Amino acid sequence: MYLFCAYAYAISLCNFFFFFFFCISTGNNYAKENVCQELKSIGIQKFKEMVTVLYRQKFPNGTFQEVSCVADEMIKLAEKCCKDDASPGCYDKGATEISEKSCGKDSPFPKHPGIEQCCTLRDELPSLLEPTNEEICTEFPKDEKDYAVRYVYEFARRHRNIPAGFVLNVSKNNVRIAERCCHPSVKNSCFLQEERLQMRSSNIFLRFLSNVCNNQVNLKSFRFGLSAYYGNLLGLSFEEASAISGRFQSGLEKCCLQPQPECIIEELASFQKVLCSESKLDAMSEDFRKCCSKPALDTLPCVDDLKRQPCQSETQPHGIDRYLFLIGVNHASISLPVLTTVLDQIKNTVTAFGYCERLQSF
Template identity: 25%
Template structure:
């Protein structure tokens, strides 16, 4: 990373503290001097642009007006307090005023459901609480590219307004991408717009620039997708989700190879999603694709085809987008013993059981399997902590197993056809299904049911379905799958 890029990353990180954090006295002066130095080096315009990226990423549900209000406040604070003639208490006073203003009911800044909890605190605790607030990932990006003509018309009308609105839209839509990627992409994009809108051949210019930046674009968007799931799932569930996915994509692969690739991918995300190193994601993805191709390309034809791509990013996109493989004939699953379930030192038995279930159910998306795994693991963990673990497991395991079977059957019903049929065929089959099951329903009701189920399938029956969005919808679609009175799993989803 060159010194200028590293400088930008430092200032972005420091911006978080400028907004709300009031460090202890000795650290506060150091913090202020660092911010002021970077503000002077970058200049007001660059500082403001980088603030838009950071706060749009942090508060991805905030409107443009809310983000702009926060950015303007931070830039004003920094500009005033970094002036050589600023009062000694300027920094403390302005940050305190900012945190107080954020607690007003009509505050112009981004809203957060936990703001009131922070406002119930005082002083440093309030500022630290405010600084920790962040919106959940945008699992369905809202940014849409306009036509070249529309872009240039808007840019020529007001270049600054165009730039600020673009920074907000793109950074909030793809806010889970690592900060250095967002900064690089948005900077390149605005440079492209400035160049091409002054070109005699706008179409040719945009085509050329877009092609030259295609890998940066691809890396930014893919990083947002995988880091979004990592943010929601955390380390352990992410590892588990990749065991499920790779078991479904390469069912002939052995567990050891699947785990190596799953852990390799999880480590990439752990290292890079919050990294300020500019080349972290591209470097780590290159190493990951080597591992994936080494362990899985000879186990599945589609993997081998992907590994034939020349660029690591093309390999990554190919393997990420790869659907589940066709089912293969496999022996019956060997269930883990009670002792293996309660052995906290060795998770291999649980990994193996997950792997065996996943590769036998390729048309059940990972979000379903991860959900039922988490619930059943919670039930079994409670047994392992009981006074008599064996007795608890003896009574609860059969019930949990029965519910898992019913849940997976329901998941197969919801998603199996979607995975195997064309979209048109899927809707036709759904229409017939609802007509058969609801003979008294009128055509409008049937159409509504078909549209609702189709929307569910389109968003939640994919290999890489968004967990935050799909969790509640899966709950709604599977709420009646349990056939006995005291349901172990469904009682935990409420």
């Protein structure tokens, strides 16, 4: 009973984390895709009703006017940005405006506990929106050396836990693109070819690397979340998932903060061979096999995008690690950072109540 209460308490934190990430996140393609898919699936009227229900549940102390206001803002955003002809930055811009509005002194939205801390963190975090082609070509000619230094500074601020060599390489490529593309006769087509086609793969990899290195550096119980993640994704037992996640985490621990990128490249290439070994591929989905057919540094971001499903595991876990693993593999819809934080809270709560010995004796 006590263990169940600890679990339920920790899972309830997910609502807070959802709101927290909503406040500080802008430009979340995953969120946009889900919102637009839901709108298309159920229609605008049902969508309005669903949004109203969700926000009423999220803000139980909010007045009707406050809940209606935030629901209306989200509905307007969805209606505007889910159209086929909507601009690529429509959802990013709208979400940012709603976030800023929620942090205003005279915000018409419900007052949620912890909103002040959320808004403080939002102000401290850099924007994740990339400069437009016009902004690049306005700033670059003014002072090319200063532009390069500022770009290095900004990119390093956004990606604090990846090898410095990656930051320098990205900055060098950005300056090279600006040199080639900031001419009226070729600007749009040049940026399209360079950014959208040639650099797409490297940008996806850097986002993946930044995410996993941030998790490694900042999340206390990352190994628990990682074991559950791979156990869920690959349908592995506790022992198998612990072994493969341990291999991955040891590489991150060794290389994320190394200045030169060669270390992490070698570790990830080695891990790809383990992840995609022939003994595993026969039992994996077609999508997983497609990911494994890609170059080593493209495989892991590809696998990371695969949809996970809750899977069956042992019904009577033995020990706290297995207990956390069982919880993790049965909650496939929770993102890895949130899952790790929840598992850490469960572990701390169980330990504080002195139930680790009982778990070990099951």
